[in-house]
Amino acid sequence: MNNMGIKRVLLIMAMQEEAKPTLNSLGLKRSGLLNPHLDLVFYTGNYRGTSVNLVLNGTCKNHSVDHIGTQVSTLSAHLGIELVEPDIVINAGTAGGFISDNAAVGDVYLSNPYICYHDRRINIPKFVEYGIGFYPSIPTIRMAKELGLRTGVISTGNSLDYTEKDLEQMRNHKGVVKDMEAAAIAWVCEQHKKPFLAIKAITDLVDGDKPTEEEFLQNLNKTSEILGKQTLRVVDWLIKNGIDEE
Ligand code: SAH
Numbered sequence: 001m002n003n004m005g006i007k008r009v010l011l012i013m014a015m016q017e018e019a020k021p022t023l024n025s026l027g028l029k030r031s032g033l034l035n036p037h038l039d040l041v042f043y044t045g046n047y048r049g050t051s052v053n054l055v056l057n058g059t060c061k062n063h064s065v066d067h068i069g070t071q072v073s074t075l076s077a078h079l080g081i082e083l084v085e086p087d088i089v090i091n092a093g094t095a096g097g098f099i100s101d102n103a104a105v106g107d108v109y110l111s112n113p114y115i116c117y118h119d120r121r122i123n124i125p126k127f128v129e130y131g132i133g134f135y136p137s138i139p140t141i142r143m144a145k146e147l148g149l150r151t152g153v154i155s156t157g158n159s160l161d162y163t164e165k166d167l168e169q170m171r172n173h174k175g176v177v178k179d180m181e182a183a184a185i186a187w188v189c190e191q192h193k194k195p196f197l198a199i200k201a202i203t204d205l206v207d208g209d210k211p212t213e214e215e216f217l218q219n220l221n222k223t224s225e226i227l228g229k230q231t232l233r234v235v236d237w238l239i240k241n242g243i244d245e246e
Pocket of ligand 1: 014015068069093094095096097159160161178179180181203204206212213216
């Protein structure tokens with residue numbers, strides 16, 4: 001795609017606190033609920049002549065927390081894509097990293113070359129691979145190099161913690177970033193034939209010795225600031241360069 005290719009961008013984010021710096025850095029304004037029955041919130045704006053839109057999962061009415069995980073993410077992705085008809089979909093968020101991949105809190109990864117699940121184990125021929133997913137990311141190696149970011153396989157599951165089996169699955173498919181949304185959104189994008197990438201800033205270290213929830217909450221604020229800055233740079237890069245073929 002040439003650099004005239006990107007006219008509309010769709011960002012999808014899970015938590016309000018995670019999204020604040022990104023909404024500010026891109027100058028996006030709240031436009032209302034995406035659907036009267038759902039908690040999804042739509043934000044929109046214009047960055048350098050490109051329409052930039054963001055779906056935030058919103059707050060669960062029953063439990064007064066942000067919606068997170070794969071269930072809500074398929075809805076935000078599908079409805080967002082139908083409304084915006086984007087040229088690129090970006091899932092921006094926080095995630096767990098691995099000391100074994102030399103990750104540190106605050107590091108930022110771009111998805112490459114695919115996104116997987118680590119908690120869908122279906123030991124029946126063909127369903128094994130179906131469960132893992134292997135949903136494509138756009139190539140991000142050049143972008144990451146030019147922006148000084150890292151790349152790797154993002155692995156999604158619906159728990160903040162993990163089991164030994166989850167860990168084994170992550171190892172097997174080379175997962176170096178653990179989150180709760182990317183694979184669900186990547187699947188919807190594959191269905192809609194929309195280019196997809198995830199940008200994930202590390203709040204906690206999965207193979208470190210601190211309890212994940214403590215480390216996550218301790219680092220959420222500063223990591224979200226980093227995420228906001230780097231997401232702006234990624235959008236800017238895509239507007240200038242378009243989507244790499246390989
Ligand atoms: N306890 C937190 C809930 C956040 S869950 C709270 O009350 O605020 C974690 C969110 O951050 C998810 O949206 C997920 O995508 C991301 N995340 C950060 N670190 C993660 C990890 N180690 N494993 C899975 N998801 C993680």
